Amino acid sequence: MTALPSSERSLFAEKLGLFLLLAPAVLWLGVLVILPHVEIAVLSFSERIAPRVYAFGFGNYLEFLGEPIYWRTFARTAFLSILVTLITLVISFPVALYIAKFASGKSKPLLFLMCLIPFWASELVRTLGWMMMLRETGVLSFLLQKAGLASGPVEMLYNDASVVLGLVYGGMLFMIVPLTNALESLETAQIEAGYDLGGSHLTVLRRIIIPHAMPGIVAGSIVVFMLTVGNFVTPVMLGGKNGLWFTEQIYSQFITRFNWPQGSAFGFMLLLLSTVIVWLGLRLTGQGFAETLRKA
Amino acid sequence: MTLVGNGVRGDFMSDSADLALLSVVKEFGAHRAVDSVTFDVAPGEFFSILGPSGCGKTTLMRMIAGFEHPTSGDIRIRGKSMLAVPANKRPVNMVFQSLALFPMMSVGENVGYGLACAGVDKIEAGQRITRILDRVGLAGFEDRPVTKLSGGQRQRVAIARCLVLEPTLVLLDEPLGALDLKLREHMKLELKQLQAAFNTTFLYITHDQSEALVMSDRVAVMNKGRFEQVGSPRELYHNPLTSFVAGFVGDANVWNGSTFGAQATGLGIKLSTGAALVGAGSGSGAVSAYLRPEAIALAAVPGELSSLPNRFAGTVSTVLFDGAASTLVIKAEGFPHLRATLPQAGPLAGIMAGAPIGFGFAPEALKIFPA
Ligand SMILES: Nc1ncnc2c1ncn2[C@@H]1O[C@H](COP(=O)(O)OP(=O)(O)O)[C@@H](O)[C@H]1O
Ligand SMILES: [Mg+2]
Numbered sequence: 001m002t003a004l005p006s007s008e009r010s011l012f013a014e015k016l017g018l019f020l021l022l023a024p025a026v027l028w029l030g031v032l033v034i035l036p037h038v039e040i041a042v043l044s045f046s047e048r049i050a051p052r053v054y055a056f057g058f059g060n061y062l063e064f065l066g067e068p069i070y071w072r073t074f075a076r077t078a079f080l081s082i083l084v085t086l087i088t089l090v091i092s093f094p095v096a097l098y099i100a101k102f103a104s105g106k107s108k109p110l111l112f113l114m115c116l117i118p119f120w121a122s123e124l125v126r127t128l129g130w131m132m133m134l135r136e137t138g139v140l141s142f143l144l145q146k147a148g149l150a151s152g153p154v155e156m157l158y159n160d161a162s163v164v165l166g167l168v169y170g171g172m173l174f175m176i177v178p179l180t181n182a183l184e185s186l187e188t189a190q191i192e193a194g195y196d197l198g199g200s201h202l203t204v205l206r207r208i209i210i211p212h213a214m215p216g217i218v219a220g221s222i223v224v225f226m227l228t229v230g231n232f233v234t235p236v237m238l239g240g241k242n243g244l245w246f247t248e249q250i251y252s253q254f255i256t257r258f259n260w261p262q263g264s265a266f267g268f269m270l271l272l273l274s275t276v277i278v279w280l281g282l283r284l285t286g287q288g289f290a291e292t293l294r295k296a
Numbered sequence: 297m298t299l300v301g302n303g304v305r306g307d308f309m310s311d312s313a314d315l316a317l318l319s320v321v322k323e324f325g326a327h328r329a330v331d332s333v334t335f336d337v338a339p340g341e342f343f344s345i346l347g348p349s350g351c352g353k354t355t356l357m358r359m360i361a362g363f364e365h366p367t368s369g370d371i372r373i374r375g376k377s378m379l380a381v382p383a384n385k386r387p388v389n390m391v392f393q394s395l396a397l398f399p400m401m402s403v404g405e406n407v408g409y410g411l412a413c414a415g416v417d418k419i420e421a422g423q424r425i426t427r428i429l430d431r432v433g434l435a436g437f438e439d440r441p442v443t444k445l446s447g448g449q450r451q452r453v454a455i456a457r458c459l460v461l462e463p464t465l466v467l468l469d470e471p472l473g474a475l476d477l478k479l480r481e482h483m484k485l486e487l488k489q490l491q492a493a494f495n496t497t498f499l500y501i502t503h504d505q506s507e508a509l510v511m512s513d514r515v516a517v518m519n520k521g522r523f524e525q526v527g528s529p530r531e532l533y534h535n536p537l538t539s540f541v542a543g544f545v546g547d548a549n550v551w552n553g554s555t556f557g558a559q560a561t562g563l564g565i566k567l568s569t570g571a572a573l574v575g576a577g578s579g580s581g582a583v584s585a586y587l588r589p590e591a592i593a594l595a596a597v598p599g600e601l602s603s604l605p606n607r608f609a610g611t612v613s614t615v616l617f618d619g620a621a622s623t624l625v626i627k628a629e630g631f632p633h634l635r636a637t638l639p640q641a642g643p644l645a646g647i648m649a650g651a652p653i654g655f656g657f658a659p660e661a662l663k664i665f666p667a
Contacts, residue, residue, distance in 0.1 A: 187396060189392045189393070190398060192363055192390075193398070194398075195363075195382075195383045196361055196363075196384070196388075196390045197384075197389060197457065197458075198410050198414050199384055199409070207398075207409065208398060
């Protein structure tokens, strides 16, 4: 009488199968994502009260709020990341629309490849490329002088615009891919019906194309925003001393000052920032997170 | 409204017509998808273009809607050339093959989309939406998502979305293609009734000859980018002008043969399988002959058919019972393969395979065209 009824047994087998299937993902999530974060969370609440003596407390967070350079950098990172995400979206949308709906079958993979090629080089090399273009003795400065548009060398590096430029460039692919995916499933006849019933370009874009692309827009924006907020190389290289990015603060706490609890508190703030902005974005666009993931 | 030859009309009255096409050509590279098509559609007419898949029907319709530009020729609506008018400014609306309803909008929003584009104010638009949905039998459906509708209901939304704009012309590209057989039969009648009730000009394209024959005032038969014949369904059925029309419209026995000269009652031909027949038509040398199954008279004894110059004896090889559409397959000396309609009211209704049978047909019923 120990044998399970066959239906229960198959249910058990199903559960076991599911567990085995999910095991690697669960392990990965546990070891690489959750554990370090728990560690960081715990660390961020420990204060140094004497050399090598730590106690529980909110000091690291109070330090963050009390020091303007910290929360200003934090706010600046949040604002610029949103700006970068929006610019990336606006630039990528027509590109994705063209690839998805207007490019012929043969040119489609080629166009995709062209978007992908810059990513064969590492981010470091790509950013160095921008530095060569933008610096005082760089290509753009040279061309401007040749064309008579500038009288002397022009420095275009080390400002917010160059940081934004580099970040947008780095984010484009991650916006174009989900957008193209979303737009490819838009039936061409729907666009045509939009015009046929008297719609202008703007109406068709606003009422037919954008609503259809919404899951792709949200997915792409989330990815680009997260990549941008967490970027380190691009703001450091293109922004120089002026390009304060919150990741630099974390880096300096961990590596330069060796103040791990403070760095952990900053890291946690960054995580909080990403979560809140993504949540707000989903709320504003009326998209569900699961639904977005499914469609993207 | 008389027709001269291959869809080319002598008296061209493009000004009184809702739609007129003049020698319209469309080439894709070296391929001529639409080849010198000329026709016009009168106000309130239900005009169909019937042709096999790939013959250029959709291309022709897309040119009228404004999504393709003709390589040459002119398209006029109420006498005004449309070549320079973009798709969103033309007084035509299209029911797409896939319907192309907007899935993220409700029924009311789908129907109201065109009104909003035209700048109709909200209150009036609401009234017009209610009225049109009422007329197509979808009263109270405003807030339903279109994804939750049945095939027939989606069809009606697609039509309402066009009709609410009161266009000069509604274009329909095989709109019944996606429906199952039963619903298709039903929608055929419904479309015809809607068209009559709204008195709007319909241009309907299909590869299904039954749809075209049942609904249309006039039908153009299209083949390889050209119009083969334009006429009423009866004209096309009873007096096909080309071999293609005879074979494509309605059901027919098709035989190959060659002429052997004029006879007292018509043109004499000898089938490649041996039978000698008299039919109607022209040509000398190799010909194709078309005979409708229902034009064949049947008799248990051949003597009863003495008034017909073409009469033969054979045996029933198969009875294909299908109610009123039942047919006999007859095996007879000199004929390759012959299908005849079996009337279910006559004395032969109960005939079985293997029975001897006499059959015959009038010379006018056998249409002969040069092969
Ligand atoms: N955009 C296009 N480019 C190239 N060839 C096309 C295009 N559209 C249609 N064709 C060709 O034109 C012919 C007619 O197509 P279509 O008008 O869709 O036929 P139908 O609607 O009668 O089935 C086909 O051979 C098709 O391959
Ligand atoms: Mg077609």
